[in-house]
Amino acid sequence: MLLILEISNGRTSIALANPNRSPDNGKVWRFSSDTRRTADELGLQLDGLLRRAGVEATALTGAVIGSVVPNLTSAWADACRQFSGLETLVVGPGIRTGVKLRTDDPREVGADRIANALAVYRGYGGPAVVVDFSTAITFDAVSSDGDYLGSVITPGIGMTLSALSAGTSRLRSIELRRPRQVIGTSSAGAVQSGVVFGYGALVDGVVNRIRAELDGEPRVIATGSEADLVLAETHTIEQVDPHLTLDGLRMIWELNQRGRST
Numbered sequence: 453m454l455l456i457l458e459i460s461n462g463r464t465s466i467a468l469a470n471p472n473r474s475p476d477n478g479k480v481w482r483f484s485s486d487t488r489r490t491a492d493e494l495g496l497q498l499d500g501l502l503r504r505a506g507v508e509a510t511a512l513t514g515a516v517i518g519s520v521v522p523n524l525t526s527a528w529a530d531a532c533r534q535f536s537g538l539e540t541l542v543v544g545p546g547i548r549t550g551v552k553l554r555t556d557d558p559r560e561v562g563a564d565r566i567a568n569a570l571a572v573y574r575g576y577g578g579p580a581v582v583v584d585f586s587t588a589i590t591f592d593a594v595s596s597d598g599d600y601l602g603s604v605i606t607p608g609i610g611m612t613l614s615a616l617s618a619g620t621s622r623l624r625s626i627e628l629r630r631p632r633q634v635i636g637t638s639s640a641g642a643v644q645s646g647v648v649f650g651y652g653a654l655v656d657g658v659v660n661r662i663r664a665e666l667d668g669e670p671r672v673i674a675t676g677s678e679a680d681l682v683l684a685e686t687h688t689i690e691q692v693d694p695h696l697t698l699d700g701l702r703m704i705w706e707l708n709q710r711g712r713s714t
Contacts, residue, residue, distance in 0.1 A: 453511050455498075455538070456701050457528055458564060459485060459519035462587040462610065463677070464528075466498070467698045468505060471513075471706065475698050479505055482677070487523045491530035499535050509536040516541045516705040518563035518697065541705050543567070548707045552599040561600060565592050567700025568675065573598035574703060575693070576671045581662050582696065583655060583689060585676030587611060591658050596668055604658050609647055609678050616643060630681065652685025659688040 456475065458465040464485045467475035481501055502509060515538045519525040529540045541547065543563035551569045553561050568582040573594055582592040588611070591604040607615070613628065627640070634649055636642030659672055674682075674689045675696040683689055693699075 453507060453513060454702060454705060455512050455515040455532065455536070456698050456705075457515070457517045457519070457540075458567075458697050458701060459517065459521050459524050459528065460564065460586050461485060461521060462608075464524065465698060466501060467695070468507060469698070469702050475695050475702075480695065480698070485521055485524060487521065489524070489527060491527045491534060494527055495531035495535035498531055502536075512536050512538060514538060514541065514705060514709070516543065516701050518543045518567050518701045518704075520562045520564065541708055543701065543704055547704065549704050550598070550707050552597075554595075554599050554601050563701075564697050565590065565603065566600065567697045567704060568592055569594045569598070569600045569700070570703050571693075571696045571700035572671070572673050575696075575699070576673055576691075579666045579668045579670040581659055581666075581670050581672045583659070583672065583674040583676075583679070584697070585609065585674065585678040585682070589651070589655075589676075591662060593662050593666060593670075595666070601666075604662065606654065606658075609651060609681070612647060613643070628678070628681065630684070648681060649685055651682050655682060655686045656688045659686075 454469050456467040462485055464483050466481045468479040469475040515532045517525060517528055517540050532538045532540045549566050551566050555561060569592060572580045572582050578594050578596045578598050580594040584590045588608045589606045593601040595601055630648050631641045631644040634645050636645045663670060672688050672690050674692045679692045683692055
């Protein structure tokens with residue numbers, strides 16, 4: 453069984469998956485990304501998750517990390533080594549990914565974006581657009597050959613809500629949910645409308661502009677914790693795949709295992 457860790461600025465996702473299979477919903481956990489955590493603390497957390505899932509550390513065949521938070525990358529790699537004896541594959545330069553990066557500086561492309569490109573191409577074909585609702589919302593363009601072409605980045609929904617709350621004296625923390633109507637009759641309703649309907653329009657606008665620059669008719673797949681909230685307000689997103697990034701990391705790990713055996 454493979455241990456998969458996806459570490460973003462706001463959240464860390466941990467999953468267990470069998471070879472050539474997507475993670476089971478019951479074996480995916482999500483936590484806040486806290487750079488103050490030590491390897492010992494993370495290892496104890498990992499040990500507890502494995503026990504809860506009924507999985508012995510000896511049953512793990514490998515571990516892979518896709519991270520954009522360097523401090524947590526090293527801490528989690530140390531935790532995996534100490535508590536499971538695994539040497540972790542960290543997605544980065546020199547790692548086989550199966551994705552050609554056609555950008556000005558490939559070093560700028562995060563592991564999560566590469567994983568998304570690989571998973572969407574293998575699962576849905578190309579060309580494709582991945583809309584990832586994370587700390588930021590990213591739109592990643594993938595060619596008909598599976599190459600990563602580039603991206604669009606906007607502030608994420610949570611980031612926008614936090615900025616509104618911090619930057620205005622009369623707006624307190626707002627519950628994130630779909631309002632009953634567009635015209636808000638309260639401050640909370642007005643903010644909810646702006647976020648939910650506004651981001652729906654933003655997604656459609658950006659996707660349509662990306663489509664105009666791609667050859668063919670791209671598939672549009674969304675992932676991330678807030679994708680379902682906006683899905684009903686868009687006309688361009690075809691499907692939400694909650695485990696797309698984790699699947700891509702699993703595929704990258706498998707690519708590198710085959711590379712070692714040849």
